[in-house]
Amino acid sequence: MNDRGQRILLWTAPPAVALFALAYLLFPVFSPPLSPTLTPDQVAAFFRSNVTGVLGVAILCNLIACSLVPLFAVTAVQISRTASSSPVLTYAYIICVGVGTTAFILADYCWGMAAFRPDRDPQLTSLLNDMAWFFFIAPVGTIMVQNLCFALSVYLDERRDPIFPRWVAHFNVATVALLAPSAFSILYKSGPLAFNGALSFTLRLTTFAVYIAVMFWALLRAVKHQGHDRVALA
Amino acid sequence: MATAPNPEAGQARSWRQNRKLDQWIAFWSVPFFFTLFGLVFVPLSWMMPPRSPSSTTPLIVDFMRSHNLLVACVILTLAFGLAPVSYSCYLIQIRRMSVSPAFRYSMMIGAITGAIVGMLFPMFCFGLGAFRPGYSPAVLTMLYDFGYLAFIGSLGCFCVMWMAFGLAILLDQNNILPKWLGYYTVWQYVTELMAAPVWIAKSGPFAWNGLLTFWFAMTLYVSWQFIVYLCIYRAIKNQPEAELDNARPELQPAALDNGSRMGA
Numbered sequence: 001m002n003d004r005g006q007r008i009l010l011w012t013a014p015p016a017v018a019l020f021a022l023a024y025l026l027f028p029v030f031s032p033p034l035s036p037t038l039t040p041d042q043v044a045a046f047f048r049s050n051v052t053g054v055l056g057v058a059i060l061c062n063l064i065a066c067s068l069v070p071l072f073a074v075t076a077v078q079i080s081r082t083a084s085s086s087p088v089l090t091y092a093y094i095i096c097v098g099v100g101t102t103a104f105i106l107a108d109y110c111w112g113m114a115a116f117r118p119d120r121d122p123q124l125t126s127l128l129n130d131m132a133w134f135f136f137i138a139p140v141g142t143i144m145v146q147n148l149c150f151a152l153s154v155y156l157d158e159r160r161d162p163i164f165p166r167w168v169a170h171f172n173v174a175t176v177a178l179l180a181p182s183a184f185s186i187l188y189k190s191g192p193l194a195f196n197g198a199l200s201f202t203l204r205l206t207t208f209a210v211y212i213a214v215m216f217w218a219l220l221r222a223v224k225h226q227g228h229d230r231v232a233l234a
Numbered sequence: 235m236a237t238a239p240n241p242e243a244g245q246a247r248s249w250r251q252n253r254k255l256d257q258w259i260a261f262w263s264v265p266f267f268f269t270l271f272g273l274v275f276v277p278l279s280w281m282m283p284p285r286s287p288s289s290t291t292p293l294i295v296d297f298m299r300s301h302n303l304l305v306a307c308v309i310l311t312l313a314f315g316l317a318p319v320s321y322s323c324y325l326i327q328i329r330r331m332s333v334s335p336a337f338r339y340s341m342m343i344g345a346i347t348g349a350i351v352g353m354l355f356p357m358f359c360f361g362l363g364a365f366r367p368g369y370s371p372a373v374l375t376m377l378y379d380f381g382y383l384a385f386i387g388s389l390g391c392f393c394v395m396w397m398a399f400g401l402a403i404l405l406d407q408n409n410i411l412p413k414w415l416g417y418y419t420v421w422q423y424v425t426e427l428m429a430a431p432v433w434i435a436k437s438g439p440f441a442w443n444g445l446l447t448f449w450f451a452m453t454l455y456v457s458w459q460f461i462v463y464l465c466i467y468r469a470i471k472n473q474p475e476a477e478l479d480n481a482r483p484e485l486q487p488a489a490l491d492n493g494s495r496m497g498a
Contacts, residue, residue: 083479085253085257085480086254088323092321128439130365130366187308
């Protein structure tokens with residue numbers, strides 16, 4: 001009966017995605033994304049005039065920050081079902097999820113802090129904003145390893161009837177390449193690699209959205225075919 | 235498919251047929267990660283060996299604005315996901331031991347908390363200063379302090395990891411890892427606690443760049459870490475193929491109950 005529980009957890013993902021999309025659309029910092037070339041005074045002025053929008057979304061994201069964790073947890077369960085010699089990829093996947101989610105929460109806190117007392121010294125507001133962008137855009141290392149672990153588990157799966165189609169693994173490898181440019185946002189203040197740029201911002205968020213949709217579909221399929229197959233998440 | 239029932243043929247098979255391929259890939263990512271980690275912190279950014287907590291403001295400001303800190307930050311943000319893989323290499327060995335899963339879960343949680351507070355956050359403190367050189371010296375010195383204190387002074391999460399690891403080795407009856415490594419680990423993490431005074435001392439042996447808190451603790455830690463991974467290498471190598479989760483997958487699709495986890 002372990003497929004029913006997994007299906008319930010999986011179906012928490014669409015409302016979570018809807019809430020994230022809402023947060024994205026309402027967030028003043030993203031429409032359009034703040035430029036890294038703004039001076040501390042301009043950043044402080046921005047937060048002073050957008051207190052409600054920033055705080056509202058920061059509060060919403062504080063509530064929903066971990067709401068994609070069930071999807072990742074089901075992924076971990078399915079990775080543990082693939083037949084390889086040990087749960088090493090499952091463990092690495094779970095740790096990566098914990099670390100990556102924490103980074104997202106820290107970004108949310110920093111933006112919330114900037115709007116909580118907008119009359120702070122502009123230097124500090126600007127620092128909080130930079131720190132939020134760092135934590136939001138740059139730390140792609142964990143999701144890259146996460147997706148590589150998933151892909152490896154599919155490639156190494158020795159079952160006659162594999163749990164995931166191989167193209168899902170290829171897709172995960174492709175996301176790794178598409179997410180990697182975001183790390184370079186630390187080096188640039190303008191252009192596609194800057195934290196508001198086409199590669200670091202738009203491509204990263206689009207890739208992530210498509211990735212969640214594809215994984216949702218692949219996991220539904222895997223859980224459906226699991227049947228009474230026993231599962232041990234070690 | 236797996237067509238190698240004969241264990242004698244072990245050496246002759248190509249790497250692709252290796253039954254422990256997942257473990258070996260994870261294991262060999264460890265030296266790669268630690269090499270990058272060393273490069274980032276030492277020759278690239280010169281964050282390590284640590285600068286003095288009592289250095290003058292102009293020196294701190296000068297250091298915090300160096301462009302290399304940004305390059306180091308980029309490499310670390312790309313690579314820090316490999317730290318979880320290196321910890322997973324410990325976890326799979328603890329799983330083979332005759333101890334409660336609580337030990338590996340403790341380690342796992344320690345690894346999750348430690349990665350941000352002990353690695354990503356301090357690195358970002360240094361990167362943020364260099365990202366916007368216009369920050370006032372007061373902000374830069376705060377980032378400097380925060381970066382070093384979080385990097386050298388974060389102890390609790392790692393402490394619980396090594397404690398769980400050491401205890402698991404000592405309590406294990408399957409002799410997965412040698413008992414002396416258990417005692418060595420306990421001794422190592424107790425000695426590491428010596429770094430606690432970095433939050434108080436601004437100079438001398440207990441400052442964050444001190445003889446005891448940094449040099450002595452780091453020497454112990456690096457040599458211990460090296461020995462641990464040698465032992466883990468041997469443990470992976472010596473694990474009998476019949477014990478692997480993918481032993482005869484057609485009979486045990488979920489790879490369960492194959493005798494390697496009698497304790498649990």
